[in-house]
Amino acid sequence: DVVMTQSPLSLPVTLGQPASISCRSSQSLVYSDGNTYLSWFQQRPGQSPRRLIYKVSHRDSGVPDRFSGSGSGTDFTLEISRVEAEDVGVYYCMQGTHWPLTFGGGTKVEI
Amino acid sequence: EVQLVESGGGLVQPGGSLRLSCAASGFTFSSYEMNWVRQAPGKGLEWVSYISSSGSTIYYADSVKGRFTISRDNAKNSLYLQMNSLRTEDTAVYYCASPGGNWGQGTLVTVSS
Numbered sequence: 001d002v003v004m005t006q007s008p009l010s011l012p013v014t015l016g017q018p019a020s021i022s023c024r025s026s027q028s029l030v031y032s033d034g035n036t037y038l039s040w041f042q043q044r045p046g047q048s049p050r051r052l053i054y055k056v057s058h059r060d061s062g063v064p065d066r067f068s069g070s071g072s073g074t075d076f077t078l079e080i081s082r083v084e085a086e087d088v089g090v091y092y093c094m095q096g097t098h099w100p101l102t103f104g105g106g107t108k109v110e111i
Numbered sequence: 112e113v114q115l116v117e118s119g120g121g122l123v124q125p126g127g128s129l130r131l132s133c134a135a136s137g138f139t140f141s142s143y144e145m146n147w148v149r150q151a152p153g154k155g156l157e158w159v160s161y162i163s164s165s166g167s168t169i170y171y172a173d174s175v176k177g178r179f180t181i182s183r184d185n186a187k188n189s190l191y192l193q194m195n196s197l198r199t200e201d202t203a204v205y206y207c208a209s210p211g212g213n214w215g216q217g218t219l220v221t222v223s224s
Contacts, residue, residue, distance in 0.1 A: 034118050041156070048206060048208070048214045048215065048216055048217055049148075049156065049214055050212075050214070051212030051213075051214075054212060060212050064130075090158055092155065094156070098174050099161075100158055100170065100173070101146070101161070102158065103155055103156040103157070103158070104155075105155050106155045106156075109209040
């Protein structure tokens with residue numbers, strides 16, 4: 001199985017400041033069709049997960065543009081340009097290239 | 112608006128069975144693959160099972176293979192997860208998830224004597 005490793009586990013942030021989460025996979029996430037199926041999810045306290053980013057850098061509809069995804073191969077990053085109070089929660093990366101689908105362990109973002 | 116509504120969770124004894132349902136609306140359900148994902152209390156996310164749009168392709172996590180069965184009824188816009196031989200470690204909130212990034216609110220399954 002592909003192991004997804006996120007860092008840090010916990011990320012204290014300051015409102016208005018940038019934040020960055022790293023996600024590394026144990027093997028390349030480039031699929032045979034040329035796409036890289038790496039997604040990012042946000043789970044606010046008491047809520048269901050919500051997808052923010054798909055295929056490394058594509059923002060889902062309604063996701064603020066302060067969220068951005070980047071990376072390639074085995075190394076990926078989620079960046080928040082200016083943290084807002086509503087961004088508190090746990091963030092997960094997920095790979096959809098190889099079966100079984102696997103998630104990172106999560107990064108808790110707190111003010 | 113896309114909506115996914117799970118139901119069927121509850122308290123069950125080890126070795127028991129439950130059938131979860133996910134009612135989909137707001138999109139052409141029959142055109143999309145679907146997944147079940149679970150989250151144990153206080154833990155991270157774990158993919159459970161996948162089914163293609165027609166139901167012809169199915170995958171399971173090793174942890175549930177041989178015990179869980181995923182299915183769908185495209186005429187009813189519904190996704191199902193039949194869970195047999197339940198174990199305490201199956202205790203979790205179960206979410207159905209569409210490839211468009213939409214998730215339901217989840218349904219809690221508690222396996223305990």
